[in-house]
Amino acid sequence: MTQERKILVVEDEPAIADVLVEYLRHAGYSPSHVADGRVALDEIRRDPPDLVVLDIMLPGMDGTAVCRELRRFSTIPVIMVTARVEEIDRLLGLEVGADDYICKPFSPREVVARITSLFRRMEWGNPVPASGPAQLEIDDAGLRICINGNRLPLTPTEFRLMRLLASSPGRIYTRAQILDLAYHGDQDVSDRIIDSHVKNIRKKISSVWPDVDVIHSVYGIGYRYEIVA
Incomplete structure (x- = not known):
């Protein structure tokens, strides 16, 4: 409550x-x-x-x-x-x-x-069946993200991008916002590179939690994090 x-x-x-x-x-x-x-x-x-x-x-x-x-x-x-x-x-x-x-x-x-x-x-931290919300654990110091106890093999850039999206489930982040918040200023990043990183993250999530969509494309805008079984 x-x-x-x-x-x-x-x-x-x-x-x-x-x-x-x-x-x-x-x-x-x-x-x-x-x-x-x-x-x-x-x-x-x-x-x-x-x-x-x-x-x-x-x-x-x-x-x-x-x-x-x-x-x-x-x-x-x-x-x-x-x-x-x-x-x-x-x-x-x-x-x-x-x-x-x-x-x-x-x-x-x-x-x-x-x-x-x-x-x-925070409420997703309770044990749930695979068809429901996953237990998402984010370790900022170790740059680690685990889903249901399984560590995602993310690169530092993928970690920052995933962490950003997961910080506000349901919120739509534009590619410009993702560029501002998840990439260092000295990185030469295009929309295509962002899309490529998202694709890689999806594959890595699928390897530990198959058949569940987590990162959703919002046509013409960007991405949002929301678990849909």
Whole structure:
């Protein structure tokens, strides 16, 4: 039940924090708010929430440092919020262990939708039959992804692409977004290369979980991650 889920909003702009807290409360969650990075870590250790919405630009300790430290002792889902749109910041937000990111200005409804999506993915951790959702495990430090306990033999680039898509099940990522978020800036990447990587990932998923579609093409747009048996 959403009302049992505690959300910690770490945001130093009062107007933004107030809106997020109000929308989360209206959606049935139990939100709380702090405005300082170090205070956030103390709060998480004292009373762990179910999810953290974490701004990057914070007093005390910035959001990337908070997320990096948080990952030393917790796997709580983290959604990074940033006003910086440069590629390096987007990649950094994911590489320090964040589960998703949102750029300012944003729609509070989108934040709620992303949170709901992350919670849905967490629920897939329960044992299920092969015809249902798989147990998906993502190890950021080891660049490993396992489905039902079987490790996918992914290259680092394939790992980043798969992780991006799996971070928001059902969300459509355009090829431009995939290029921004899953590839390093010095890589010469075309749409055809992205398509080739997706094809390889599909083959590797099929080798451990056959007859189930996971990565879907959205004609003329890009791809989405959604398990369809």
